Amino acid sequence: MTAIRDLERAKAFDRATPSIRLRRADTLLGAGHLQGAASEFESVASFPASGEGSLWSWYVVNIFGPLADVGLARSRRLSGDIPGSRRAYQEFLAEWKDADADIPVLQQAKVEYAKIK
Numbered sequence: 001m002t003a004i005r006d007l008e009r010a011k012a013f014d015r016a017t018p019s020i021r022l023r024r025a026d027t028l029l030g031a032g033h034l035q036g037a038a039s040e041f042e043s044v045a046s047f048p049a050s051g052e053g054s055l056w057s058w059y060v061v062n063i064f065g066p067l068a069d070v071g072l073a074r075s076r077r078l079s080g081d082i083p084g085s086r087r088a089y090q091e092f093l094a095e096w097k098d099a100d101a102d103i104p105v106l107q108q109a110k111v112e113y114a115k116i117k
Contacts (some may be wrong), residue, residue: 018044034079041075044068063117066095070109071091082116089113 025040045068073088088107096106 014057018068022064022067023073025068029071029075029078034044034075038075038079039074041068041072045072066092067105069095069106072110074112077116086116087111089116 019042021040025037025044028034028037028040047067063104068109069088069092073085073092076088077085092105092109093113096103099106101107
């Protein structure tokens, strides 16, 4: 698949931003490469936020990390790891408990989580 190949080439920039890893993980998930997707989502979730209090740190902690949790939950669910999927959904929902209820990713995650309870 061309998209996966192109995103593999972007690995040289992985240290600069977790957004490339997140895009690669989403692409792998969409292509059914569940192990690769889970690995990429885990790397985003553990990406070190640089500079406490910086805008970049805010993005990593508040946006990229939680989106990686949702992706990880999805990849684990599709691969049959229901307990792991449940934990990842719970982490996301706990992190976004005070978010606006009408955010699409939050709504979808709640629906997906309810189906695996």
